Structure formats: C-alpha cells, structure tokens
Amino acid sequence: MSKDTLRPYDGPAGGWGALRSVARHLGEQKIAISGAKTLLRVNQPDGFDCPGCAWPDRDHTSTFEFCENGAKAVAAEATKFRAGPELFAEYTVAQLAEYSDHWLEQQGRLTTPMRYDAATDHYEPVGWDAAFALIAGHLNALPSPDEAIFYTSGRTSNEAAFLYQLFVRAYGTNNFPDCSNMCHESSGTALKTQIGVGKGTVSLEDFEHADGIFVFGQNPGTNHPRMLGELRAAARRGATIVAFNPLRERGLERFADPQDALEMATGGATRIASDYFQPRIGGDLAVVKGMVRHVLERDREAVARGAPSLLDRAFIDAHTTGFEAFAADALAEPWATIVEASGLAEARIRQAGDLYLACERVIVCWGMGITQHLHSVATVHMLVNLLLLRGHLGRPGAGVCPVRGHSNVQGDRTMMIWERPPADFLDRLRDVFGFEPPRGPGLDTVGAIEAMLAGRARVFFAMGGNFAAATPDTDATARALRRCDLTVHVATKLNRSHLVHGREALILPCLGRTEIDIQAGGPQGVTVEDSMSMVHLSAGINPPASGLLLSEPAIVARLAQATLGPRSGIDWAWLVEDYDRIRDLIARTFDDFHDFNARVRVPGGFRLPNPARERRWTNPAGKAVFVPCPVPIDTPASRVRLAHGAQMVFTLATIRAHDQYNTTVYGLDDRYRGVYGERRVVFAHAQDIAALGLAPGDWVDLHSAGEDGVQRQAPRFMLVPYDIPRGCLAAYYPETNVLVPLSSMAEGSRTPTSKSVPVVVTPHAPHAAPVRPRQRDIPAGVR
Numbered sequence: 001m002s003k004d005t006l007r008p009y010d011g012p013a014g015g016w017g018a019l020r021s022v023a024r025h026l027g028e029q030k031i032a033i034s035g036a037k038t039l040l041r042v043n044q045p046d047g048f049d050c051p052g053c054a055w056p057d058r059d060h061t062s063t064f065e066f067c068e069n070g071a072k073a074v075a076a077e078a079t080k081f082r083a084g085p086e087l088f089a090e091y092t093v094a095q096l097a098e099y100s101d102h103w104l105e106q107q108g109r110l111t112t113p114m115r116y117d118a119a120t121d122h123y124e125p126v127g128w129d130a131a132f133a134l135i136a137g138h139l140n141a142l143p144s145p146d147e148a149i150f151y152t153s154g155r156t157s158n159e160a161a162f163l164y165q166l167f168v169r170a171y172g173t174n175n176f177p178d179c180s181n182m183c184h185e186s187s188g189t190a191l192k193t194q195i196g197v198g199k200g201t202v203s204l205e206d207f208e209h210a211d212g213i214f215v216f217g218q219n220p221g222t223n224h225p226r227m228l229g230e231l232r233a234a235a236r237r238g239a240t241i242v243a244f245n246p247l248r249e250r251g252l253e254r255f256a257d258p259q260d261a262l263e264m265a266t267g268g269a270t271r272i273a274s275d276y277f278q279p280r281i282g283g284d285l286a287v288v289k290g291m292v293r294h295v296l297e298r299d300r301e302a303v304a305r306g307a308p309s310l311l312d313r314a315f316i317d318a319h320t321t322g323f324e325a326f327a328a329d330a331l332a333e334p335w336a337t338i339v340e341a342s343g344l345a346e347a348r349i350r351q352a353g354d355l356y357l358a359c360e361r362v363i364v365c366w367g368m369g370i371t372q373h374l375h376s377v378a379t380v381h382m383l384v385n386l387l388l389l390r391g392h393l394g395r396p397g398a399g400v401c402p403v404r405g406h407s408n409v410q411g412d413r414t415m416m417i418w419e420r421p422p423a424d425f426l427d428r429l430r431d432v433f434g435f436e437p438p439r440g441p442g443l444d445t446v447g448a449i450e451a452m453l454a455g456r457a458r459v460f461f462a463m464g465g466n467f468a469a470a471t472p473d474t475d476a477t478a479r480a481l482r483r484c485d486l487t488v489h490v491a492t493k494l495n496r497s498h499l500v501h502g503r504e505a506l507i508l509p510c511l512g513r514t515e516i517d518i519q520a521g522g523p524q525g526v527t528v529e530d531s532m533s534m535v536h537l538s539a540g541i542n543p544p545a546s547g548l549l550l551s552e553p554a555i556v557a558r559l560a561q562a563t564l565g566p567r568s569g570i571d572w573a574w575l576v577e578d579y580d581r582i583r584d585l586i587a588r589t590f591d592d593f594h595d596f597n598a599r600v601r602v603p604g605g606f607r608l609p610n611p612a613r614e615r616r617w618t619n620p621a622g623k624a625v626f627v628p629c630p631v632p633i634d635t636p637a638s639r640v641r642l643a644h645g646a647q648m649v650f651t652l653a654t655i656r657a658h659d660q661y662n663t664t665v666y667g668l669d670d671r672y673r674g675v676y677g678e679r680r681v682v683f684a685h686a687q688d689i690a691a692l693g694l695a696p697g698d699w700v701d702l703h704s705a706g707e708d709g710v711q712r713q714a715p716r717f718m719l720v721p722y723d724i725p726r727g728c729l730a731a732y733y734p735e736t737n738v739l740v741p742l743s744s745m746a747e748g749s750r751t752p753t754s755k756s757v758p759v760v761v762t763p764h765a766p767h768a769a770p771v772r773p774r775q776r777d778i779p780a781g782v783r
Contacts (some may be wrong), residue, residue, distance in 0.1 A: 006697075008471040009250065009674045011366075029079035055111070055224045055403065056204055056530035064115060067226045067249040072659070072666045076493070077512040078542055081108025083494045088123040089113055094660050097499040102665040102679075104494045110509035111546035123507060123783035130552065131506050133564040138459050139563050140503075145172030145438070149448045149457050152178040152417045152668045153464030154406025155513070157526035157538070159582045160552035161408070161415035162589075163575065164463055167560035169426075170435055170568045174442030176419045179409055179465060179662075181445035182472075186371040186749040187402040188413070190380035194625050196618035197610055199410060201399035202363055203532050207234055209397030212359025215273075216244045216284055216383065217369020217755075221251015221672055222658045224367075224403055232270045242355055245369065246653065246744065247683065247730055248723035250672040277352055280343030280725040281651045284370055285379040286631045287349060290338040292330045292386055294353030310357060312391030319615055319624055320388055326626035333631055341631050345723050361397030362387060368405075369653070372755040374636065377748035378629040385626055393624065394615035404531035405662065407513075411529030414608070415586070419444050425589075432588050434569055444750055445471060449742060450481035460502065461488045463552065464510075466663040468497035472731075472740035472752035473712070490555055492545075494736070495663070511551045515540040519554070521578030526553075527600055529608065535593075536605030553579065582610055626763065636744070640705045640758045648692065649705050650684075654733035654740070654758040663734045670732075675720065682731040682761075693760060696721045699764035702731070706741040706758060714738050716764050729759065 087107055093116070115126035115134070126134075139148055150168045154162065165176065180188070188198030195201070207213070207230040220227040228251060235241055243252040252273045279287050299310040316323050318440070335346050340351065356362065364383050370376060384393075384400060392398035404410050416425055419442035426437045443451055449471060452459035460481060461469075471477045477500075481487055484502030491498065492512045496507075511517055517524040517540060525539035550558070557572035564570075575581050580597050587596040592608050599606040616621045641649045656677060659667035669676045673683070682702065689696060698719050705714035714736050724730060733754065744753045 005676055005678045005718070007674050007676060009672055021564060029075045029081065031217055043644065050336050055226045056532045056534050059225070060389050064537050069222070069225050073661055073664075074514060076105065076664065076666060077109075077514050079108050081106070082111050082545065083107040083109060084111040084546075085114070085125050087494075088741065092121040092774065093123065093501070096119055096494075097496075099247075100665075101496055101663065102668060104496065105665055107494050109493060109512075109545035110491060110507060112509065112548050114507040116505035123505075126506070128548075128558070131508060132558050134504065134506065135459075135461070135486065135488055135559060136140070136562040139171065139617055139662045146175060146440075147457050147463065148173060148459040149175045149177060149443060149452070151445075151448070151460070151462040151465060151467055152176065153462070154179045154404075154409025154412060155464050156412055156417075156552060157408060157528060158411045158415055158535070159526050159579050159733050160463070160556055160588065161412045161417050162582060162586050163553055163556040163560070163572075165416050166429070166433065166570070167556055167564070167568075167572075169429060169437040170433070170560070170564055170570070172438055173474055174419055174421060174438050174440065175448065176417050176442055176446040177448040178359065178412060178414055178417050179406060179470070180211055180417075181407050181440050181750065182372075182470060182754075183409070184371055184402055185444075185751045186376035186746050187366070187380055189749040190377045191384070191400065191402070191612075192368075192383055193619060194384050194627060195393065195400075195612040196616075196624075197612040198413075199533055200401045200531060201393060201609065201610055201613045202401045203534075203607070206363060206397050206399060208362045210239055210359075210363045211235060211397070212240045212242070212356065212362040214244070214356070214362065214364045215240045215252065216288075216364065216366040217557065218367030219245065219247070219249045219251055219369075219655070219732060220403070220740065221249060222656055223403075223405070225251070227365075228272070229401065235270055235272055235274070240275075240355055240359055241273050242352065243276045243278075244279060244284060244287060244352075246278055246283075246725055247394040247655070248276070248278065252276065253655075256677075275352070275355060277348060278723075278725055281653050281728045282346070282373050282375075282637070285375050285382055285629065286338045286341035287344060287352065288382040288386055289333055289629065289631055290335070290342060290346070290349035290754060291353040291356055292382065292389065293333060293335075293338070295386075295389055296327055296331055296348045298353070298357060311389050315391035319391075319394075319617070320626055321621050321623045322626040322628075324719075326385060326628045329628035329630065329757045337633060341633070347737040349723065355567055356386065357390075361395070362390070362392045363397070363399055363401055365401040365403055367403050369755055370754055371402075371749075372746070372751055374744070374756065375629075375632055376746040378627075381627040382629050385629075388626060389625055394613055399613065402531070407530075408528040410531055410533070411527070411535070413456055414529055414590075419447075428589055431479075432585070446742060446745060446750055446752065449473075449480045452483055457482060458485045459488075460484050460486070460712050463490050463556075466497050466734075468500040469495065469737065472737060472744075472754060473742040474734065474738045475712070490552065493664075508555060509546065509549050510555060511540065511544055511549050513538060513540060514542045515544045515549075517551045519551070519577050519579070519582075521696060524551070524579045526579065527583070527605070530783060533608040534605055535600060535608060538602050550782060551576075551708055553582065636707050636760050637756065640707060640749075644705060646672055647760060648688070648727075650727055650759050650761060652682075652689070652702065652729045652731060652736065652739065652759045653755040654736050654757070655730050657732050660732070672721070673720075678718060679732050679735060680717045681720045682717040682729050683720050683724055684729050684761075685724055685726045686721040688726055689719050689721060694719055694763065700761050701764050702729075702736065702739060703760045704739045704741065704757065705760050706744060708741050708743050710741065712739050712741070729761075 116121035192198040487502040488506045525537045557576040565671045583596040657670040702714040
C-alpha cells in the first residue's frame, strides 16, 4: 500500500485544508485572480447563485460565505481551458472514451455545437440552425411522442425548466426522467403522502432555535459544506447534534470555519456531533423504529406513574391520524429484530431515543444514505413518525429537512419536471396555453433506460447532467443509449455521456450560471429554488466562454420553434427576448408564484408557501399520517447471503469523494478520508479485510450478487481499512454504478438502490475487464 496514496487525515473539516484546496483548484484552472473575484459574487443580490448544491445561504445580501465545493464548482465553470473543435478533431470518440472522467472534465468549456460523424468517429462543428433542424426532424418522424425521452439535470433554472416542460407537453409526452428519480424521489413520495408536501418544512432560521438536530445518512462536510456553518453555530450554543452514518465522517465530527479568524489562527475547531451512531448500511429504518419503540415505552411508564405524557397528545389528537395502529405496530416489533437489522445494540438505540426525548425542538435531516435503499420510503415515513410523536412539525426550530443535491433540483420539480404531473396542473396548462396536454404517466429514469433497451424510445434529449455515468447499471444504460436514433446533450463541459451516443448525436454548448446572458431585451437573470423553498435571482458576471454559446432558455425556445412551428400557438422567440415574460407565464400557471417578477427582485427573494409548516395538511387524509412500517426480515440481501453460503457477501454503498460533485470529478483526492491520487478504492473494516485473507492495499475485484442473476463486475479496487461496520463496504461512484442492478429500486419511489448493493470481493484478476487509465497514467492532452 503506497504511503503516497493513503495518508491519515487528523484535522477538522474546513480550515486551512479547504482554503489550500480551493487555491489549488483556482490555480489549476488558470483563474487564480479572476476566480477569486468571481467567488465574491456568488449568492449575492447582484451576482449569481452557486452552481453546486441546493443548501441555502443565510442571507443573500450578506458577504461571501465560503464553501469549498461551491468554489470548486465555480472554478470548474469559469476555467480558462476550452474543449473546442480542435479537441474533437484530434481525438476520435473511441479515443476520448479511454480517458478518465477527471481528464474529460479538465479539458474545459465546450465552445461550439458538435455533430457526430459515424464515418470518421469524430464530433464535427455544426451550425445551430442545422442542429435544431436535425432534432426536429427526428422528433417529428417518430410514430408517437412517447418514443422521445427528455432528461433534466438539477442545475436547470426555473425559466428553462418551465419552458422545457411546456415544449415537451405541447409536443405530446410526459417522459421527464430527471435526477430527482435517482436521489430524493423517496423523500418526496413519503412526505407527500404523510404530510401533504413533498419538500422539507424548515428554514435556516429554524436551525437557530432547534435544540436537537438529528442527521441521518448524510455527509455534509463533502456534499453540503455550507451546512456545516449551521451545525457549527448550533453546536456552539449547546444544541444536541446526533449523527447516524455507517462511515465515520470528519465533517460530522469537527469543523473549522475558514471565515473564523480565531479558529484559523489557533488551529481550533468546533465539535459537531455530540453523539455518533454507526448502523450497518440499510439499518436506519430499524434504528428509528427502535427509537420510536423506546419513546413509546418511556411514555407508558410515565403515564403509569402519574407523570405527564412524554408525547404531544394535543398535537396527535388535533393534527394526526393512525396513531393507535402505528403505536401498536411499533411496540410489537421485537427488539431482537431491531438489533439484528440495525447493527446496533439495544442500549445504543435506547440512548438515541433518550437524546431525542431530551430535546424540545427537533430537526431531522437526511441525504441519499436514506433515500437509495429498497425500504427508503418506509424509512422516511419512520423519520416523520418520530417527529410527529412530540409535535415537531409546524413550529419554530423543528421539522423535516431532506437535504437536496443539485442547485435547482427542487425548483425543477416545482416547475413540473415530473413524469406523473397532477391533473390540476395539466388543467391549468390547458387553460393558460390553449392545448390539451398529455394525461398519461411518462417514463422515469429506470423506465427510460428500459424503454431505450427495448427499442420503445428512439430519441434521447438531455438538458444537462451526465446520464450515462449517473444512472444504475451503467453498462445497460450505455447499451440503451446506443440503440437510439439520436442522442442530444446540452452541456457546459465534456463528460462521459457525450461519448455514449446514438446513431446520430449532438453536443449543444450552453451558458453557465456564472456567465452574462444577453438577449434582445438586455442582460437576463434566471431564478432558482433552494432546498428550503427560497426563490431568488441569479445573474452571471463573467463573459461567455464562447460567442457561440446559447442560454438554456434560448436552446429550448429554438428547439420548440423548430419542432412545433406555429401549431403550438406560443411565440417562443418573443418569450426569450426578456425572461420576465417567462416568469409572467409561470405566475399565471402556478398560484404560489403570483407577482413573481416583483417578489423575486426583493433582495434574497421569497419563500414559497409550505402548508405543512403551517400545520395545514393537504394530503387525502387531511391530517399528518402515522405510517406503520415493519422492519423487513426477508430482504434481497438476506436471501443473497443465504444463497452464497460460506462466501462473504458485503453490502456496498456508493459514495462521493471529496474532490467531486455528483459525477463531476474535480480532482483525485479524498482529503478527509486520507486518500490521494486514487479513485479506485474500496473502504472496508480491517477485520473483514483479514477475514478475506487479504491485506490493506491489496487490489480486488467487486462482483454484484443481485437476485437478477446478471454478472456485473467492477475490477481493480484497492482495499482501504476504514471505520465502517463489518459486512459493509463503500466505494466511489460513478466507478461502481456498474454494480447497481437496474431492476433494484426503492419500493414506492423507483429510486435505484445505490446505497445497498450486495457484492462479493475477490482478489484482482489480471484478465478482468479493462479499467480506464487513471489520470496520472495519461499524457498531457489538449487543454
């Protein structure tokens, strides 16, 4: 095992390490001075919204709030490097496909619309008019609009998303797979049923009042660094912060705020989690149900001795339904089942229950460590059940907080980028725009892959994202995309998906969030919605990377005009001359966006209403619903282990490294986990490594052990000992997405189960499937 690859990290999250990392990334992109100036305009009233995560800023009128990953996202977009026609002339697509995701990212900004030439295996420049004519020709030649798929990334603005869904529904389909299908669909599914709103109920102000913050399946130090500021402030005023995560993560332990002069000068840090629980992967449902059972038992004891109830009986009686059946189910769940499924001792779970009981105002946060399992929807239900017991919804300092990923993933769904739109929205669309929208359900992400594989979908259009790498079972996804007649990707930078193409293919370069968007009506701003339902303006400040770039709204408008012509009755070109016109249409379509243009120009924007926050329940029950959720015993994982007998079967969770955001790889280091210059690593308990007869630093192959019988393999990963429960593994995506079965989805939400993949580990076989070259193995390419 190389000492250069593995170096234990003993410092806090943030601190000087974060500042050095950002300085290095700015230097690598040749924007050290201009990049620093650009960072000062992130999330400002006269600047742009961070193109990274959806965590809100405390005050969009405040001074710069440092965020390491946000700075990397800004640097990546503002880079001086260009991936222009010269790059595509030098390399065939087959040659580009041999390079790492990091190398592709490092080539810089796309500058020119490109069309794939099958005869030469090169992308070649194409004019915008010709590109739109090609797409329109394919779309209009399809026997049914449902043979086209329209994917959406969470970076798309509200204006672009609204025009996109309007065009696609006018075209005639609801095929809107999007990144929500792969991340927080389980959250929205559970919350919508249980409390009537598929979003979180808290604001940043609630973090000031909470005396208990329970964080499940989330690593904010890497995925949402700005959240650490809120956790740090809460910890410093004495709030209880409880972390539940199979991996020991530095960002949940200690944090040094780079903007705190004293901490930076003294090398100090703030302890974040007061208590840290490490359930086995997928054990959260059992943990929370055990906490619920403990609370109910303690309540019975209190009432029996004449003490006040520990539950908020008034809230339960007035605002909930189903409590008695739920309580009976929770009390009947055997502790032996809870302990076995959770991987925690009964005493530890009871300790977590006591921590909950000691708090008067509780916020529960969670990430994809909760949402990407077979029983994810049930787990979210159980988290809400826990809050309902003591009335921790609809009052200051309490509520649910699903922590979203991409910067406008929540806004896209608000704009109805959704394959199952409600009837009342379709009625409004009909009334406002004068056409009858399609009523049948469309395809989600997994359904879209299945349809392309089966030949039932022939055109794939992606508004951003990296579909071929982000999806489960990436080999199957690649086969699906290659069966298409046409694949189109709107993007700012080159990524893996552009190299996994249909018989014809286009890459359409667009403006980034940091860049000035000039239309006929002058400079334009777009809007985004953060994960706490705040809507605000974003206006770029940098010159465009190329004079040929179009904005996403302009791309949608020109495609709509080319495809639909006058039959839609919508003047698309007129709409994109001034984005206020788009916002006026949004206001006519969605009541919550009334006076949109005026309200969004107030510094900081405005918050969308959240009925559950006001204890108004808009679900069919008319109340918040207690949902019984049995702890599953007969699971795919247990059946796979039984089938493999003495062979060790592990549960693998796919995770991010610190130098990446979603599938975008900024660098090859994972500072907090002590890994440098290597991405093909698998984290395992030291005793499991020994039980395999292997040693730290050995190279192994990972094999899927799913019930579908398909043999999937991810070769050549270095074993790294880590603080993780026995029987559990973690490795980075997208490298391990190939192991996630396409057929394995969360019950109720169809989210791929990327956090609970049964795998078998074997010593690396030299004849295993080839591995793409690592960055350091590749000679310097065109930049």
